[in-house]
Amino acid sequence: MESLKIHKIIKTVKGDIKITGSKSESNRLLVLQQFYPNLKIENVSNSDDSRLMQKALESTGNEINIGHAGTAMRFLTAYFSVKENAKIVLTGSHRMKNRPIKILVDALRDLGAKIDYLEKDGYPPLSIEGKKLTKDFVEIDGNISSQYISALLLIAPTLKNGLQLKFKGEITSVPYIKMTLTLLAELGVDLTWDGDSISIHPKPIIEDKTVIVESDWSSASYYYSLCALSPNSEIKLSAYKKASLQGDAVLASIYKNLGVDTSFKEHSILLKNTGNLNASKLMNLNLIGAPDIAQTIVVTCFGLGMECYLTGLHTLKIKETDRLVALKNEIEKLGGEVFITNETLHLKSSKKIKENVSIATYDDHRMAMAFAPLALKTSIIIEEANVVSKSYPTFWEDFKKVTT
Ligand SMILES: O=C(O)C1=C[C@@H](OP(=O)(O)O)[C@@H](O)[C@H](O)C1
Numbered sequence: 001m002e003s004l005k006i007h008k009i010i011k012t013v014k015g016d017i018k019i020t021g022s023k024s025e026s027n028r029l030l031v032l033q034q035f036y037p038n039l040k041i042e043n044v045s046n047s048d049d050s051r052l053m054q055k056a057l058e059s060t061g062n063e064i065n066i067g068h069a070g071t072a073m074r075f076l077t078a079y080f081s082v083k084e085n086a087k088i089v090l091t092g093s094h095r096m097k098n099r100p101i102k103i104l105v106d107a108l109r110d111l112g113a114k115i116d117y118l119e120k121d122g123y124p125p126l127s128i129e130g131k132k133l134t135k136d137f138v139e140i141d142g143n144i145s146s147q148y149i150s151a152l153l154l155i156a157p158t159l160k161n162g163l164q165l166k167f168k169g170e171i172t173s174v175p176y177i178k179m180t181l182t183l184l185a186e187l188g189v190d191l192t193w194d195g196d197s198i199s200i201h202p203k204p205i206i207e208d209k210t211v212i213v214e215s216d217w218s219s220a221s222y223y224y225s226l227c228a229l230s231p232n233s234e235i236k237l238s239a240y241k242k243a244s245l246q247g248d249a250v251l252a253s254i255y256k257n258l259g260v261d262t263s264f265k266e267h268s269i270l271l272k273n274t275g276n277l278n279a280s281k282l283m284n285l286n287l288i289g290a291p292d293i294a295q296t297i298v299v300t301c302f303g304l305g306m307e308c309y310l311t312g313l314h315t316l317k318i319k320e321t322d323r324l325v326a327l328k329n330e331i332e333k334l335g336g337e338v339f340i341t342n343e344t345l346h347l348k349s350s351k352k353i354k355e356n357v358s359i360a361t362y363d364d365h366r367m368a369m370a371f372a373p374l375a376l377k378t379s380i381i382i383e384e385a386n387v388v389s390k391s392y393p394t395f396w397e398d399f400k401k402v403t404t
């Protein structure tokens, strides 16, 4: 699928969607399943990133290409470093070769791992020779990506003496670290998080266990946006729970201020447009714990003509694309005004949205999905619309279901 033209939607958004499992939970559990084969996983994500992860873990070849999948790149670097006798090259897309991995590689090398850079220092591709790691203490910078920390935590219980991780500086995307720790604890791993240090005890085997992956909250964000932009709309999404491991579940409280009410019913959430919106209010949010929903929120505010000021966005520059620049470029094409720094984004309120603008997606699934709901306001074109498969392969079918 190349460009997708979406004609202005005149229907009230309504429907019932079952969303695939969280890609973050899935990619952690898939690694853990290699260490603990008696772990069963249900509702695994059907995203490209999780399929690539599964394929990599089953691969018998000596070169693995994980495309655009950041978590897979980081988690597999740690995984293959401890897989005795593994000798592999881990590579990815052009963008992946420009997403930093030095902090993780340095930490693994400090623990004794054998990893070499094949092109640019500090970036994939990597050559990894797996071996037994015997050290049990490492310091790591927590401000660039929490994925480095999760990667180390996932291998920690398989190390002979476990692992103590000490953080330098501030930690970013903390809910993702908590997700990793909660999943480890569910498998019976003993751990403590005390101030700037996490200790993981060794756990060579676990009891039989089945984990059901909750559906993906980041994917739910696009329905929150549709609901916010469509008066009287109602969407039911499954399968979700109130006590989520995913930080993006904060959507429910954020979108309350954008006129969407969330109610939990058994395994689903019901989103309803309440009509309760003060569009002259400024949306002021720190998204350091939920970076993946920044694009959705900015576009919703733009569609509602609201001003928004987001902070805590320093990780957006090193994701699938520089998401701060991408948002500014595309919203300005539509007639909006956006100011960015390295960690903030300020959207001015604007009343008009230009028609038939073609939105570039920069190989970033979230650019395509975040801009699609604007079709409730005006006809819009989404370029390279199939990028959505990175996290949500059936997005366009599901989008159609609730909008036509
Ligand atoms: O651990 C994870 O599953 C993720 C952590 C976050 O990355 P950063 O920690 O790099 O912000 C998030 O943006 C990414 O989509 C998934």
Ligand SMILES: C=C(OP(=O)(O)O)C(=O)O
Binding pocket: 068, 069, 070, 071, 072, 292, 319, 320, 366, 391
């Ligand atoms: C940043 C993302 O993924 P990753 O870092 O795993 O490529 C994302 O899905 O928005």
